Each structure stands twice: as structure tokens, then as C-alpha cells.
Amino acid sequence: MSPRGTANLVRRLWMTRATSRPLGGLLLLGASIAFVWAAVGLAASSRLEAQLVRSDPDAAAANARLLYFAAARGAGVFKAECASCHGADGKGNTARGVPDLTDADWLYGSGKVRDIEKVAYYGIRAHNPRNWNLAVMPGFARPVPSASEQLAPLSPGDIAAVTAFLQSRGGQPAGLAAAEAGRRIFAGKGGCYDCHANDAKGDPAIGAPNLVDKIWLYGDGSRQAIFDSIAYGRQGVCPARAGRLSALRLREVSLYVFALSHRSGPHPDKSPP
Ligand code: HEC
Ligand code: HEC
Known part of the structure; x- marks a missing residue:
């Protein structure tokens, strides 16, 4: 009433x-x-x-009362603004290259609230002047693989070799000779090391994923999925929400995502303090 x-x-x-x-x-x-x-x-x-908008984002996460308050409200914001891509449970979708936000693996930064909030505000490749847009995965089957990097295309044999290299580094069966040829392409003409680092473990300062762990942004780590990433290129987009959502809502949803991925601490599913 x-x-x-x-x-x-x-x-x-x-x-x-x-x-x-x-x-x-x-x-x-x-x-x-x-x-x-x-x-x-x-x-x-x-x-x-x-208190929530005034405080430092990571200090808010360390305050259990604030975190519960924010996360409980952020759940609604997440459902309305993020779940369509990241899933109701936040676990993402490898068929579309949408990352899992509940694990400890981060493409950008290290999962601090300020890292999450930066993405929530400005997005990734989202045409916002402050978005993340430092690296794009080239499509090596194209005559000109990248618009910004000087890179020569790779033949199907080269792409298969570098795929074998990544599979062998990730502990999957792969031909030895092909893997060795792929290692040379990775560290040489492919220019892969430039973004994914010499050890292929990626670079969270530019959003280049680790290629030798068990977590895949695109597909399931099968030969075909890796081959496709290298041949066609990838360019995941996360929309910017600055100007669409208030500072309060953006902080709430960022703390909710933080709580989803830091389950040993306070969590919206557990009972409040
Ligand atoms: C200019 C930087 C750059 C270069 C050079 C580059 N990559 Fe990437 N690569 C990226 C970025 C950024 C992503 C993530 C794309 C996204 O988020 O949509 C990516 C994604 C990938 C993926 C998909 C990973 C996953 O988790 O699904 C594979 C596989 C890959 N790269 C392999 C390579 C190989 C092999 C080379 C060299 C032949 C290479 N990349 C060169 C930046 C680069
Ligand atoms: C249109 C689909 C879409 C929507 C809606 C969306 N995202 Fe994303 N998000 C993505 C994709 C795709 C990526 C991966 C981008 C890349 O490849 O670099 C991503 C990446 C992220 C990352 C970086 C994860 C990491 O590992 O570093 C965060 C954090 C994130 N999104 C949070 C959010 C939040 C919070 C919302 C809601 C306010 C949201 N996203 C809405 C598609 C979406």
C-alpha cells in the first residue's frame, strides 16, 4: 500500500x-x-x-558492510546491464569471447575494484576516448593482418605450426617438429611475443591473454579454435557505461563483480555481517 x-x-x-x-x-x-x-x-x-561514492574503490571492498551494501544493489545493475553478455552467473561465454568474471584470471589488470570499474566506465574497444584499446589480435590469414602493426601474413602451414607450439606449451599433444617451427614463428616473423610476451603468458597491461594456461577466451583450446583466432583475428568489445549509469551504480556493479570473483571474502550470496 x-x-x-x-x-x-x-x-x-x-x-x-x-x-x-x-x-x-x-x-x-x-x-x-x-x-x-x-x-x-x-x-x-x-x-x-x-560513503560508497566518496571512498577509494578498493578501500570500499575491504569494508565488509560497504561491500555487502554495494554488492546487493550491484546484483540488480549486473542483471540489467551486463548479464546479457557475461551471463546471469557472470561466467561468460567462450563461443562469443566473453570472459568469465568469477575466476581469478584477468585480461586487464589484476581484478582490483579499480580495474573492474575502469572497464565498467570506459569499456574495451568501445569507441570511448578512455577505453582499453592498446592491442588488437591480428588476423594472420589476411593479406594485411593488422591495421596498426607491420606484420606479414602467415601461410596455413605457419598457422598450423604456431597452433601446435601453443598446444604443446599448454600440455596438449602436438607434433614436435611443427611445435618447434611454431616456436620460431612465435618469437620471430609472427610478432606474437610482442603482445603475448616471450613466454606466451600474456600481458594484462594491454589485454593480451595468456596462451599457455587452461583458460580460453575464445573456444575450448582445441586445434581449430586456436587456429581460427590466429587466422581471423579477434576483437572483443565491452561497452562503456560512463554517462549511462551514475557513479553510484557503476561502483555498485564493480563491487558486485569484485565479490563474484573473490569468494573467500564477503559475498552477496552469504549472509551479511
Ligand atoms: C598486436 C598485438 C598482438 C599480436 C601481434 C598477436 N596477438 Fe594474439 N591476441 C592479442 C589480443 C589483444 C588478443 C585478445 C583478443 C580479444 O580480447 O578479443 C589476442 C588473442 C589471441 C588468441 C586467443 C586467446 C584465447 O584465450 O582465446 C590466440 C590463440 C592468439 N592471440 C595467438 C596469437 C599468435 C599465435 C600470434 C602470432 C602469430 C599473436 N596472437 C599475435 C594481441 C596480439
Ligand atoms: C555486449 C556484451 C557485453 C556487455 C553488455 C558487457 N560486457 Fe564486459 N566484456 C565483454 C567482452 C566481449 C569482454 C572481453 C573484451 C576483450 O576481448 O578484451 C568483456 C570484458 C569485461 C571485463 C574485463 C575482464 C577481464 O578479464 O579483465 C570486465 C571487468 C567487464 N567486461 C565487466 C562488465 C560489466 C561490469 C558490465 C556491465 C556494466 C559488462 N561488462 C557488460 C562483453 C560485454
């Missing part, structure tokens, strides 16, 4: 001659207590809101 509806009901009961005055008084007292209770609750949550 709306506050006005409640007030009308109280007034009607108060006015009806059939109703005894003590009952009206009791109802009025009850309504007043409910009103004060709601006002106190409202004041407390607006105090927490102010």
Missing part, C-alpha cells in the same frame, strides 16, 4: 464513529513507528551511498 493509501486508511479508521478511539490511536502509533523506522533506514542507506 502506498504511503498515501496508508495515511487515508488510518484517517478513515480514526474518523469512523464505529471504530473505538483506542484502536485508532494504536494504529496511528503503529504507523508513526513504521514511518520513523523507514526514515531511519533511508538515512542509513543514503549515508552508505555517500
Whole structure:
């Protein structure tokens, strides 16, 4: 019932001659207590809101009360703004190159709230002047693999070799000779080392994924999936939300994602402190 509806009901009961005055008084007292209770609750949550936007994002995550408050609200923001791509459970979709936000593996940064928030604000390859857009995976089957890097195309044999190299480094069976040829392409004419690092473990400063762990952004680590990434290139986009969502909502959703991926600490599924 709306506050006005409640007030009308109280007034009607108060006015009806059939109703005894003590009952009206009791109802009025009850309504007043409910009103004060709601006002106190409202004041407390607006105090927490102010604290949340003012505080350093990672300091907010270290404060269990703030984290619960933010994460509980961020769950709704995530559902409305992020779940369509990242999934209701935040686990992403390797068929579309959408990363899992619940694990400890990060393409950009190291999973601090400020890293997550930067993506939530400005996005990745999202045409926002402050977005992440430092590296694009070239398509090595194209005559000109990259618009920004000087790279020669690779033959299907070269792509198969470098695929074998990555599979062998990741502990999957691969031909020895092919893997060795692929190692030379990785460290040489392919220019792969430039973005993915010499050890192929990636670079979170530019969003180049680790290629020798068990976590794949695209596909399942099969020969075909790796081959396709190298041949066609990849260019995942995460939209920017700055200007669309308030600073408060962006902080709430960032803390929610932080809580999803840091389950040993406070978590919205667990009971509050
Ligand atoms: C200019 C930087 C750059 C170069 C050079 C480059 N990559 Fe990448 N690569 C990336 C980026 C960035 C991504 C992630 C793409 C995305 O997020 O959509 C990526 C993704 C990949 C993936 C998919 C990984 C996954 O988890 O699904 C593979 C495989 C890969 N690269 C292999 C290579 C190989 C092999 C070479 C050399 C022949 C190479 N890359 C050269 C930047 C680069
Ligand atoms: C249109 C689909 C889409 C939507 C909607 C979307 N994302 Fe993304 N997000 C992606 C893709 C794709 C990537 C990977 C980009 C890449 O390849 O570099 C990503 C990457 C990220 C990353 C980086 C993960 C890492 O490992 O470093 C974060 C954090 C993130 N998204 C948070 C969010 C949040 C929070 C929202 C909602 C406010 C959101 N995303 C909405 C598609 C989406």
C-alpha cells in the first residue's frame, strides 16, 4: 500500500464513529513507528551511498558492510546491464569471447575494484576516448593482418605450426617438429611475443591473454579454435557505461563483480555481517 493509501486508511479508521478511539490511536502509533523506522533506514542507506561514492574503490571492498551494501544493489545493475553478455552467473561465454568474471584470471589488470570499474566506465574497444584499446589480435590469414602493426601474413602451414607450439606449451599433444617451427614463428616473423610476451603468458597491461594456461577466451583450446583466432583475428568489445549509469551504480556493479570473483571474502550470496 502506498504511503498515501496508508495515511487515508488510518484517517478513515480514526474518523469512523464505529471504530473505538483506542484502536485508532494504536494504529496511528503503529504507523508513526513504521514511518520513523523507514526514515531511519533511508538515512542509513543514503549515508552508505555517500560513503560508497566518496571512498577509494578498493578501500570500499575491504569494508565488509560497504561491500555487502554495494554488492546487493550491484546484483540488480549486473542483471540489467551486463548479464546479457557475461551471463546471469557472470561466467561468460567462450563461443562469443566473453570472459568469465568469477575466476581469478584477468585480461586487464589484476581484478582490483579499480580495474573492474575502469572497464565498467570506459569499456574495451568501445569507441570511448578512455577505453582499453592498446592491442588488437591480428588476423594472420589476411593479406594485411593488422591495421596498426607491420606484420606479414602467415601461410596455413605457419598457422598450423604456431597452433601446435601453443598446444604443446599448454600440455596438449602436438607434433614436435611443427611445435618447434611454431616456436620460431612465435618469437620471430609472427610478432606474437610482442603482445603475448616471450613466454606466451600474456600481458594484462594491454589485454593480451595468456596462451599457455587452461583458460580460453575464445573456444575450448582445441586445434581449430586456436587456429581460427590466429587466422581471423579477434576483437572483443565491452561497452562503456560512463554517462549511462551514475557513479553510484557503476561502483555498485564493480563491487558486485569484485565479490563474484573473490569468494573467500564477503559475498552477496552469504549472509551479511
Ligand atoms: C598486436 C598485438 C598482438 C599480436 C601481434 C598477436 N596477438 Fe594474439 N591476441 C592479442 C589480443 C589483444 C588478443 C585478445 C583478443 C580479444 O580480447 O578479443 C589476442 C588473442 C589471441 C588468441 C586467443 C586467446 C584465447 O584465450 O582465446 C590466440 C590463440 C592468439 N592471440 C595467438 C596469437 C599468435 C599465435 C600470434 C602470432 C602469430 C599473436 N596472437 C599475435 C594481441 C596480439
Ligand atoms: C555486449 C556484451 C557485453 C556487455 C553488455 C558487457 N560486457 Fe564486459 N566484456 C565483454 C567482452 C566481449 C569482454 C572481453 C573484451 C576483450 O576481448 O578484451 C568483456 C570484458 C569485461 C571485463 C574485463 C575482464 C577481464 O578479464 O579483465 C570486465 C571487468 C567487464 N567486461 C565487466 C562488465 C560489466 C561490469 C558490465 C556491465 C556494466 C559488462 N561488462 C557488460 C562483453 C560485454
